Amino acid sequence: MNEVLKNIRTRRSVRGFTEKRIPEETVQAIVEAAVYAPSAMNRQSWHFTVVHNREKIERLAQAIGSQIGREGYDFYRPDMLILVAAERENQNGQLDSGCAMENIMLAAHSLGVGSVWVNQAKGICDEPAVREVLTEFGLPSTHVIWGIAALGYATEQPEEKPRAEGTVNYVE
C-alpha cells in the first residue's frame, strides 16, 4: 500500500486533544491542502477561517452551544478550528466544502495531527449571535459554513470503526 492509501486507511476521527500547539508550518501545509481541493467549475467560492486561539474557539463554542441548547459545548477542546464556508449562492458549495474538509483531515493526519468534522455550525451560522462571532473572525456575510475541522494532537489514537458491508457493487 503506498503512503497516500495508507494515510487514507489510517485516518480516524479524533475527539480528544492535548494542549500542544500545532506549529505554523504544519498549519500552512494543512491550509494549502484545503485550497488545492477540487471545486465545481473551479469556482473556489470557499472561504477558510483558521481559528488558532483557544479563547476565540471557546467564544464560538459558546455562541453555537447557546444556539443548539448544549451548555458547555466545546468542539472537543481542539487546538485549532478551520471553518469551511462557501458562497451561499453556489449550489455546489457544500460539495466543494466537503472536498476541502477531507483534504484538511487527510493532510492533518499525514502530519501527525488529529481531526474531526464538526457539523454543529451548519444551518445556524446566520443566527445573529453566531454570525456576530463569525463576522468578528472575518467570515464574509456572503458565505455559509458547511463544515468545521477541529484539529490538534490526539490524546489517544481512536479505534478503527468497521466499514459497512454491501456498499460497493462491481459491474464488469
Ligand SMILES: Cc1cc2nc3c(=O)[nH]c(=O)nc-3n(C[C@H](O)[C@H](O)[C@H](O)COP(=O)(O)O)c2cc1C
Ligand atoms: C458530514 C460529516 C459530519 C460529521 N459531523 C460530526 C460531528 O458533528 N461530530 C463528531 O464528533 N463527528 C462528526 N463526524 C465524524 C463521523 O462521526 C466519523 O467520520 C464516522 O463516525 C467514522 O469514523 P472515522 O472518521 O473515525 O472513520 C462527521 C463526519 C462527516 C463526514
